[in-house]
Amino acid sequence: MAIDPVCKMNVNAEKAAAKAEYAGQTYYFCCAACQKTFTAQPEKYVSSAARGHATGGTHHHGHG
Numbered sequence: 116m117a118i119d120p121v122c123k124m125n126v127n128a129e130k131a132a133a134k135a136e137y138a139g140q141t142y143y144f145c146c147a148a149c150q151k152t153f154t155a156q157p158e159k160y161v162s163s164a165a166r167g168h169a170t171g172g173t174h175h176h177g178h179g
């Protein structure tokens with residue numbers, strides 16, 4: 116089972132409607148529209164997810 120990085124849906128890798136490779140990883144998508152969204156800006160979807168170390172999102176440094 117894989118996770119569609121765009122909509123975070125569970126996708127069966129064997130039956131995925133679409134897939135794409137990025138940075139040596141294969142990503143699976145529920146539909147071609149999600150694949151298109153991903154390939155347009157892959158870094159937007161892979162930087163905060165699936166990197167083992169969950170930082171990112173709403174994290175800010177409190178200077179000041």
Ligand SMILES: [Zn+2]
Pocket residue numbers: 119121122123124144145146149
């Ligand atoms: Zn999707």
